[in-house]
Amino acid sequence: MSKVELKMPKMGESISEATILNWLKNVGDTVEEDETILEVATDKVDSEVPAPCSGVITEIRCQANEVVEIGRVIAIIDADAESAIPSQKSEETKTAEKPKSVPETSVRSESRTTSNFELQASGTNDGFLSPLVISIAKKENVTIEELQNIAGTGTEGRIRKSDLIQYVKNRKYPLPSRPQSQAQAQIPKSTYKAPPISFEEGKDRIVEMDRMRTMIADHMVYSKHTSPHVTSYIEVDVTNMVNWRNEAKIAFQEKHGEKLTFTPIFVEAVAKAIQEYPMINVSVDGKKIVVHKDINVGMATALPSGNLIVPVVRNADEKNLFGLAKNVNHLANSARNNALKPDEIGGSTFTISNVGTFGSLMGTPIINQPEVAILALGIIKKRPEVITTDKGDEIAIRSMMYLSLSFDHRVVDGFLGGSFLRKVGDELEAFDINREI
Structure with missing residues (x-):
């Protein structure tokens, strides 16, 4: 008899375990190769696990809601079996005869x-x-x-x-x-008492957090407890960038078959700034600072459910504007359709959040651990500004935007944070209006 081990698959970089959500097949069921047999979830995304071969499931070692390490055997498939094995009832009888041990x-x-x-x-x-x-x-x-x-x-x-x-x-x-x-x-209690929650039957209602919202909440609280947050702000004149994009977007789509949004331009500016200030592209491991060679920019994206996910533009510094636009559009569309793959949402080294999409002037973003900084981009608004020209100071209509950088003050001081933020702003303000598409 040829037994094939079904192991918890790798779910993406930096992910060491996953939770089994639901088994779609039971012991004794026949499965076909690549047929989905269970659903699993990490703190980032839900995924389906296919059968590695055709056969009959003879053993399920991990049950729904169990947290399982990557690489651990979760089921056994008999690749030679042609019919179902004895009923689940006989399996339960065997189980009753032998005390059941809880997996380590x-x-x-x-x-x-x-x-x-x-x-x-x-x-x-x-x-x-x-x-x-x-x-x-x-x-x-x-x-x-x-x-x-x-x-x-x-x-x-x-x-x-x-x-x-x-x-x-x-x-x-x-x-x-x-x-x-x-x-x-026996546990010493805090002297602070949480304020009572007023609840009126028939008027108020209780909405349970879904699994993703619960994980987001835990991640945000963890980040605030872990990193002393400092937020710096600058205002930038992005008139040249806005005018170029508005004039080039139709030709860009006709030439490349991709929409040209502001996001790839933002990612490009961030990647250039990280190249000049690499110590913003790090993580903290105890008393050690891990400096990442790859520049992987995460982009906070809203899901249809209202939750948030961070797909990743990998090696952003190695892509041109077309490559960035193609990557950004793919990730955004996949997020909207709940079709992101595990390796598309892990391993970011720096994150951006476009709060201007929702009409916000600026934001104070929470760091996406284990990163040490996150950039928020506010809404672009036209307003009269004093500018210096060859003729002297003049008042002109300019497209203005606020950038806000939250950084981990354990390893990023004001000089580094401020210099990096200013570099991003300079890249956006100095956008070449004669740039080719």
Whole structure:
């Protein structure tokens, strides 16, 4: 019998683990090569995992909601089998005869995530909580006592995500006070008390954060706790850039078959500035500074759901304007259609966020960890400005824009941050109006 191991695939640079969302096939099911058999998720994107060969699934080693390391075997496929193996019932009988052990990765993930979530087996479930259930419970302030009383509909009475969501939806507010557990009592409490949330039945409603919004929230809080943020601002005159783009965009699309937006021009200016100030293109690893050779520019992009994702323009310094426009358009379209691949959203070394798209004058962006800086680009507005010409000072209508750079003050001081920001501004202001398309 030829057994083929299905391993958790690599999901992109810097990603070491993924969460199993859902198995589309069960033990005993026949699969075809390249047929999707499960869905997985990282902190960046959801993906489908195809079967490496045709055959019958003989073993599933990791269940839904488990956090699994990249490269770990998650299932076994019998490539020689022509018919389904004995029913799942017989498999469950074997399982009952031998005590089930929790995979080491699950134990590590659970202990890392749960903190004080220590459960004893109860009459309603077996005491095991997936990382996803724990995360939702923490966000909704569901206590251990509440979790123990939730009737789980999963295997062996385990609590599923849907069980917890249903419980939260039906629970009454404000919540009755509960006795503090011994484990919680041993933790010193902050003297600050969170302000109470007013909730009126029939008027207010509760909307659960989806998985991506939860991860975004955790990432933002982590960044603010990790990096001392400083934000610098400059105002730039982008009249030449705007006029050139407005005149060239039709010819550019006819020649190259690509739309010409402002984003590739911004990416180009950032890449040139990073080449002059490479210490802005770094990450912090404890007491060490990792200086990245590649210039990979992430571009914060809104998804149809309203969430945010950061696809990456890799090696931006090695592309001309056409190459940047093609790359940017592809990433933006893929983001809108939820079709981004794992390797298109990981490994950025610097991020830009075009807050002007939403009409914002400027912004104070939060650093996209593990980077040390992020640039926000405000709305381009026409207004009268005093300019110096050969005839002296004159008032003219100019296209103006604010740039704001948030940087990690642990490794980026005011001189470096300000100089880099000024260089980006100079690149945009000095745009060549005679540039060829």
